[in-house]
Amino acid sequence: xxxxxxxxxxxxxxxxxxxxxxxxxxxxxxxxxxxxxxxxxxxxxxxxxxxxxxxxxxxxxxxxxxxxxxxxxxxxxxxxxxxxxxxxxxxxxxxxxxxxxxxxxxxxxxxxxxxxxxxxxxxxxxxxxxxxxxxxxxxxxxxxxxxxxxxxxxxxxxxxxxxxxxxxxxxxxxxxxxxxxxxxxxxxxxxxxxxxxxxxxxxxxxxxxxxxxxxxxxxxxxxxxxxxxxxxxxxxxxxxxxxxxxxxxxxxxxxxxxxxxxxx
Amino acid sequence: xxxxxxxxxxxxxxxxxxxxxxxxxxxxxxxxxxxxxxxxxxxxxxxxxxxxxxxxxxxxxxxxxxxxxxxxxxxxxxxxxxxxxxxxxxxxxxxxxxxxxxxxxxxxxxxxxxxxxxxxxxxxxxxxxxxxxxxxxxxxxxxxxxxxxxxxxxxxxxxxxxxxxxxxxxxxxxxxxxxxxxxxxxxxxxxxxxxxxxxxxxxxxxxxxxxxxxxxxxxxxxxxxxxxxxxxxxxxxxxxxxxxxxxxxxxxxxxxxxxxxxxxxxxxxxxxxxxxxxxxxx
Numbered sequence: 226x227x228x229x230x231x232x233x234x235x236x237x238x239x240x241x242x243x244x245x246x247x248x249x250x251x252x253x254x255x256x257x258x259x260x261x262x263x264x265x266x267x268x269x270x271x272x273x274x275x276x277x278x279x280x281x282x283x284x285x286x287x288x289x290x291x292x293x294x295x296x297x298x299x300x301x302x303x304x305x306x307x308x309x310x311x312x313x314x315x316x317x318x319x320x321x322x323x324x325x326x327x328x329x330x331x332x333x334x335x336x337x338x339x340x341x342x343x344x345x346x347x348x349x350x351x352x353x354x355x356x357x358x359x360x361x362x363x364x365x366x367x368x369x370x371x372x373x374x375x376x377x378x379x380x381x382x383x384x385x386x387x388x389x390x391x392x393x394x395x396x397x398x399x400x401x402x403x404x405x406x407x408x409x410x411x412x413x414x415x416x417x418x419x420x421x422x423x424x425x426x427x428x429x430x431x432x433x434x435x436x437x438x439x440x441x442x443x444x445x446x447x448x449x450x451x452x453x454x455x456x457x458x459x460x461x462x463x464x465x466x467x468x469x470x471x472x473x474x475x476x477x478x479x480x481x482x483x484x485x486x487x488x489x
Numbered sequence: 490x491x492x493x494x495x496x497x498x499x500x501x502x503x504x505x506x507x508x509x510x511x512x513x514x515x516x517x518x519x520x521x522x523x524x525x526x527x528x529x530x531x532x533x534x535x536x537x538x539x540x541x542x543x544x545x546x547x548x549x550x551x552x553x554x555x556x557x558x559x560x561x562x563x564x565x566x567x568x569x570x571x572x573x574x575x576x577x578x579x580x581x582x583x584x585x586x587x588x589x590x591x592x593x594x595x596x597x598x599x600x601x602x603x604x605x606x607x608x609x610x611x612x613x614x615x616x617x618x619x620x621x622x623x624x625x626x627x628x629x630x631x632x633x634x635x636x637x638x639x640x641x642x643x644x645x646x647x648x649x650x651x652x653x654x655x656x657x658x659x660x661x662x663x664x665x666x667x668x669x670x671x672x673x674x675x676x677x678x679x680x681x682x683x684x685x686x687x688x689x690x691x692x693x694x695x696x697x698x699x700x701x702x703x704x705x706x707x708x709x710x711x712x713x714x715x716x717x718x719x720x721x722x723x724x725x726x727x728x729x730x731x732x733x734x735x736x737x738x739x740x741x742x743x744x745x746x747x748x749x750x751x752x753x754x755x756x757x758x759x760x761x762x763x764x765x766x767x768x769x770x771x
Contacts, residue, residue: 313668328666
């Protein structure tokens, strides 16, 4: 409890309505029974921070997120949220998928309304909040479209709105922009930073793209060879121009080196 | 005429859809011509009393049947038969739809249920519903209930199998998305499983309504009291061939009507799927 108040008072997102959760893994072994992909993982995301996890494809990034979401039990070790063990999925940890996880028979608005309906909100309030979130992700006017009428980038915006509309305390993002073209992806990264401002939610963002990890992350965790190989603090303020800045360039080189040649 | 009512957004799609729209205008005409040609052939074969191995000399002509049909339409007994058959098929089919979907979801979602009731269902499934007539006579106090039971059994298995397949083919992310929103199993059922399986379920319902007609008519012929199947068989036993053909045409029209209703309902409820497939080609 005390940590929340501390973060709320010191954090850059001063208007945070709900404090972010502290989520973490302690000495965790992750994967499917008999097929562990990650060993001895110690990782903790502080309330309100954006922690990016970068690693090559197939290194277990999705497994890590699905375990934190509570969809997959850890084979060994602890999965915790604010010190309490995570025993299953829950509304305070939203998951944003790389693949199309929107329900194709629901309009954009109805998809965003779903977590609100699960929380038991009335129809009018659901509608108003869904509209507000769709506006915030730049989809005003497209509320009544079915997902297949939207572009890939627009669908990911709806997913983002859906995840945040439920006011989760943590958002787990599994390469959400992985299938988008480079320009759309850059726009989405910018949008993500903007819409997260003010939510106070802790974000764990998984990607294989080092530049994306450095742009979004307050800290970057490196995942390779069956485990966590390091965590780096990213210099701030967050700025695309900072990619030319010597500190960031050095960090980028460092991250690429420690991940080996697997990352392109 | 159809070109005027075509949605304007399709016009921008280029030559192939435009060509498709041009032929689409002829399709109802072609369909109608096909029916008329079949009737004309029937009329020709019967009025010429053709006997080329197949014998049409005793066969009632289209005009004979039409005259008989016209007379029966003004007769209360015909409508009583139609409503008897319809009541049986609607009751049996609706029961099959509800229980078939419920059993299909249970078997498709739960390994326990699949182990518990799966084997029984698999043994019963290959038995043609009409072979259950003796069973129905033993089980039910009245013929009426027996006929509904046969009709139900006929449609139940196609619906069950289609539902089970559709449920097992659902994308896991949909369920995971709802779980991570805090939804429980009933929420998953209502928001993911049922709507997601609906296209497959309607496949089963379309097959089911067809098999239901086969079985309701057969059951009426064997054990019935009234109904179109019963009437058709009665007419045959008194060698009233125009009457038999009136029955056959009525069954065909009613079967077509009911399966069209199922199709239209299915298309309405799963329009998201049809449009998605349409857009996938562009």
